[in-house]
Amino acid sequence: MATIIALVFLIPLGLAWQDAVRGEVLADAAQRSATVQGALAVSRDPKVVQKVLGTIGDDPTRRPVVHGLDTGGIVRASDEDVERAKERGAPIVVPVSDGVVRLEPVPLGPEIGVVEVFVPNSELDRGSGGRWLALVAIALGLVVASVVVVDRIAARAVTSARELVQAAVAVGDGDLDVRVQPSGPRELAEAGWAFNRMADRLVVSRTDERELVADLSHRLRTPLTVLRLDADALDSDDTSVGFFTEAELDRRRTIRRIRQAIVTLEGEIDVLINTTRKSVAAQEAGPGMCDASEVVRDRMVFWAALASDQNRTYQVLGAQLRIPVAVPRAELAAALDAVLGNVFRYTPQGTAFEVAVSRRDGYVAIRVDDAGPGIANPDRALRRGASDQGSTGLGLDIAHRVARQANGSVSIARARLGGASVVMLLADPDATPKQVSRFGLVGRLARERDSATRRWPRPRGRQE
Structure with a gap:
């Protein structure tokens, strides 16, 4: 993704940079053509014009040529391109074998001449290799930097998510003492805080439930104590010694069952309390x-x-x-x-x-x-x-x-x-x-x- 973004921005930048250089070179050619036009406005004598053309550049192969006037020089534009420039009445740029030529029509008395200015490819592509190399280096630097930054951010996010998952698994296994250190992106940090609050509430809720069971169970001791004392005040439940009527035997057996039921109930309450008494006191409401x-x-x-x-x-x-x-x-x-x-x-x-x-x-x-x-x-x-x-x-x-x-x-x-x-x-x-x-x-x-x-x-x- 980072490579695509770099290419999307850097390729148009390179092309625009190349067009700017091409525009500068063609502007220089237009300036030379204007110099020739100024010389033609003063004199149409081929010798005078040749002297002016000699001052424009040291390289004879790149001196401007005036079509319609014998000024010498190397002609690169075809007759068709010259005629097209005359018909159009405005400058045109025509590609040739080793560059481009700029053809601009000028008046030569009753006729129309054309000033040809040659621009070689070496000037059009001047510095293009260095430009593209610099852009490629920038693209590679951006890609590497983005990969490093994304890797660090992703590593933090993955670490935070892994810790959160491990803590959730631990809580699911019954370890309510596990907490996480909120970190990573904002969403994961908020999830960490929410997890810690949830774990705290689970501890409070579990403790509250256990305390409620223990305390309610202990409150049952009050009526149970009354029942036990009342049962102790009843007659003996011994049926092994003496002679008793059937009604007396039934009464004593009933008393025995009542006392045994009370003992059993006390034992059950003790078990219920003992299984919940290890929890810490829950936070009290107002x-x-x-x-x-x-x-x-x-x-x-x-x-x-x-x-x-x-x-x-x-x-x-x-x-x-x-x-x-x-x-x-x-x-x-x-x-x-x-x-x-x-x-x-x-x-x-x-x-x-x-x-x-x-x-x-x-x-x-x-x-x-x-x-x-x-x-x-x-x-x-x-x-x-x-x-x-x-x-x-x-x-x-x-x-x-x-x-x-x-x-x-x-x-x-x-x-x-x-x-x-x-x-x-x-x-x-x-x-x-x-x-x-x-x-x-x-x-x-x-x-x-x-x-x-x-x-x-x-x-x-x-x-x-």
């Missing part, structure tokens, strides 16, 4: 708003009934005033259920607990205290997926993630009731957060940042 006190009152209606069945005494403090937080209602309810579910799951029946809501120093604190054995390793309990009790380890992580969504934190300390105290600190949307104090409610956040490991010498502990 937080909603809810009333923390209302959420606490609403969830305690549910947990109060279960607490009554298990003879647990409890208190709810500070939930009578409206306290807004920048967390969706469903998310806050799930976090509170996760913490309260731990109390019912890992403390003995009859263990007292307390739920308190307070607002201070730019934060809203939701605190759940219990009188149980406490948590042996608070730092480990706050790590996602870590558990010493055979569970999924997602309970406190749900609370921690909700707190982070509201620019807060979760801390674990010793409760005044003797057990664990789990505090969710949420940024107060109606107040500007103040400097963290080492005392009071907000001091819990500072104590958590100190990374001080708290251990209580208890024979048994709980963690979720």
Whole structure:
């Protein structure tokens, strides 16, 4: 393609250059013919004209010839061409064996003469070899330069396209960590940026799906815990000792099936959570708003009934005033259920607990205290997926993630009731957060940042 373009431009340029040289040579011949005409206008004496012709050029073979006047010289034009020039009354150029002649009619008294000026081929083609050689060299240079430039551009485009294809294949094989460095032509660079954005969105979408499955599965633990506790409160399902009526046997077998079904369901939920818990936390959408006190009152209606069945005494403090937080209602309810579910799951029946809501120093604190054995390793309990009790380890992580969504934190300390105290600190949307104090409610956040490991010498502990 580059060769064709070079030929298209350079061949007409060479021809035009040759025509320009030919025009210059013929213009010189016209000038010599005009000199002869000037001499004829002064005198028609052949000797005088011959003297003038002798001054025009040193080469006798190229001196002009006057047809109709005996001035000597070499005649190259035929009689027919001379007559044609006379009839036309204007200069004509006629090719001859070794060049061209310019025939221009001039008046010679009553008759018409013709001035013949010879131009050899050597002058017509003067410098033509060098011109065409220069044009060929220019054409070759343009072709080579265009090939080099196109090769470099094509190499960049091919490299960018190959990297994009390899990255797409890797993503198709499941490696979502692959990214490309956008390069090459603008279109390929834009495709690279679009690919990176697509890969990022795939990571977020997959993580979001897995977190949703894990968290929804963990939320099933709340009603499942109630079913398990209710099943534990039923009579014995032992049918191997004693004498029972047929109705009693059926009842005990039913109780056994219920308990076995609950155990099986718990195992299935554990498997479902464990298969999705390794994903990193997804990016949260813009937080909603809810009333923390209302959420606490609403969830305690549910947990109060279960607490009554298990003879647990409890208190709810500070939930009578409206306290807004920048967390969706469903998310806050799930976090509170996760913490309260731990109390019912890992403390003995009859263990007292307390739920308190307070607002201070730019934060809203939701605190759940219990009188149980406490948590042996608070730092480990706050790590996602870590558990010493055979569970999924997602309970406190749900609370921690909700707190982070509201620019807060979760801390674990010793409760005044003797057990664990789990505090969710949420940024107060109606107040500007103040400097963290080492005392009071907000001091819990500072104590958590100190990374001080708290251990209580208890024979048994709980963690979720």
